[in-house]
Amino acid sequence: MNRIAGRAGITMLIAVVLLIGFAFFLGEYFMQADEWAVFPGSPHVYNGSNIGCGVTTDRDGVLLLDLSGDRTYSADALLRKATVHWVGDRRGSVSAPALSHYAAEFAGYNVLSGLYSYGGTGGTAKLTLSAKVQAAAQEAMKKYRGTVAVYNYKTGELLCAVTTPNYDPDNPPQIDESNPGEYEGLYVNRFTQSLYIPGSIFKIVTLAAALEKLPDAEQMSFRCEGSYTIGGDAITCESVHGKQSLKEAFCNSCNCAFAQLVEMLGKENLQRYVEQFGVIEQVRFDGITTAAGKFEGGTASNYHAAWSGIGQYTDQINPCGFLRFVGAVAAGGKGVDPYLVDSITVDGIKTYDAKTVKGDRILSESTAQILGSYMRNNVQTKYGDKNFPGLHVCAKTGTGEVGGGKKPNAMLAGFVEDEQYPYAFVVAVEDGGYGAKVCIPIISRVLAACKESV
Ligand SMILES: [Zn+2]
Structure with missing residues (x-):
């Protein structure tokens, strides 16, 4: 009797273990099946290290890449170059992390029926990019x-979002000892992965901190x-600016005035605001994580802290991170995260539909409004409204001194103040020289294309 009871007990135990195992498998299946189905070794989904099925278009349906047969790119060489850092190349030298991130949605994976589009052609991903604007940006940035x-x-x-240098994936360059430096950083998506010394575009950040912390900042004058x-x-300026209001000091990009602002603010406070504004924070979208910026003014000497508030010292920004900050200023102090993939459709069914990701409030509405009016003043009195016909542009240029006898980086950040064209922008040109001289013509051309394309 005891033996039978013992055996029954063991059988029960085995049954319970089996049930637990089965439940665990089901749970894992429903949670992770889409990942298993599109594991990187799957020939149905991948082609080399890049996604190998489906079609990718711009926001208006213009073909960027067709993977249904061979890897077919746009017929337009300019567009192929301008988008290679987003759709990837044949060799996998340039990856397409945003497309790979949606491999399951691309393949039309369905948890109950398996690969929905198994053996088929995959889905169509519509990107938010405009082919027309990409082409204009490519032309403007080609040098x-x-x-x-x-x-x-x-x-x-x-x-x-164009990153240069780039290349035609249908005609990849031969990189060897004969052309050292020519293709340096060719495979890097500078928008998401590069770091730049910001120079004076960082004065937007320091000004924002001053407006938040010093109640009478707008009434101050600086010599x-x-x-x-x-x-x-x-701390030096390139010329003697004399007596200035805060608005004039910002427009003159006066280093002496901004050094005084940092002193009044206190370097620890500046550090706190830089962090609160998310300027150096990584941005995450479509499976991409951008490079993190750097700001160390809070623990530096007072002299170095002043330079950090001017966008020098050890300051580094990532263009995407800075774009999000400027976007938050444009949107009244509360921004949204950027994204690249608008939707994915498989056989008429939407397997992915992007949603706007709103950020927290990083600065007050009144600070955002004053910043906007000061940046607007820069364009009206310095950079020239004539460069932006029909658009109310607000901006700040910068010249990031990189040292080592190299020409500085030319930088620009800003936005359009218009319900119809709610665009924020960032430009970074390596060894470009003066920000205003190099970046204004680039963004002038790109914004004109934006205006035409909507
Ligand atoms: Zn000055």
């Missing part, structure tokens, strides 16, 4: 290394004699 990007600060749609001494070392 330079760097990046230009525009996004809708109300929805998060990336209308344009510039061409240099300002902190702890025995001189």
Whole structure:
């Protein structure tokens, strides 16, 4: 009797273990089946290291890449170059992380029926990019290394993000000892992965902190004699700006005035605001994580802290991260995250539909409004409204001194103040020289294309 009871007990135990195992498998299946189905070794989904099924188009349905047969790119060489850093190449030298991120949606994977489009052609991914704007940006940037990007600060749609140098995936360059440096950083998506010394575009950040922390900042006046001494070392300006209001000091991009602002703010407070504004934070969208920026002014000497508030010292920004910050200023202090993939459709069924991801409030509405009016003043009195016909542009240029005898980086950030064209933008040109001279013509051309394409 005891033996039978013992055996029954063991049988029960085995049955329970089996049931637990089965439940665990079912749970795992429903949670992770889409990942298993599209594991990177799957020939149905991947082609080399890049996704190998489906069609990718721009926001208007213009073909960028067709994987239903061979890997067929756009017939337009300019567009192939302009988008290679988003759709990837044949060799996998340039990956397409945003497309790979949606491999399951692309393949039309369904948890109950298996691969919905198994053996078929895969889905169609519509990107937020505009082919027309990408082509205009490619033309404007072709002489330079760097990046230009525009996004809708109300929805998060990336209308344009070009990174140069780039190349035609149908005609890849031969890189060898004969052309050292020519293709340096060719495979890097500078918009998401590069870091730049911001120079004076960082004054938007320091000004925002001052407006938040110092109640009478707008009424202050600043004297510039061409240099300002902190702890025995001189902060210098390129000219003597004389007596200025805060608005004038921002427009003159006066280093002496901004050094005084950092002193009044306190370096620890500046550090706190830089973090609160998310300027150096990584941005995550469509499976992409951008490079993190750097700001160390809070723990530096007073002299170095002043330079950090001017966008020098050890400051580094990622173009995408800075774009999101400027977008938040444009949107009244509360921004949205950028995104690249608008939707994916398989056999008429939407397997993915992007949603706007709203961020937290990073600065007050009144600070955002004042910043906007100061940036607007920069364009009206300095950069020239004539460069932006029919658009109310607000902007700040920068010249990031990189040292080592190299020409500085030319930088620009800003936005369009218009219900119809709610676009924020960032431009970075390596060894470009003066920000205003190089970046204004680039963004002028790109914004004109944006205006035409909507
Ligand atoms: Zn000055």
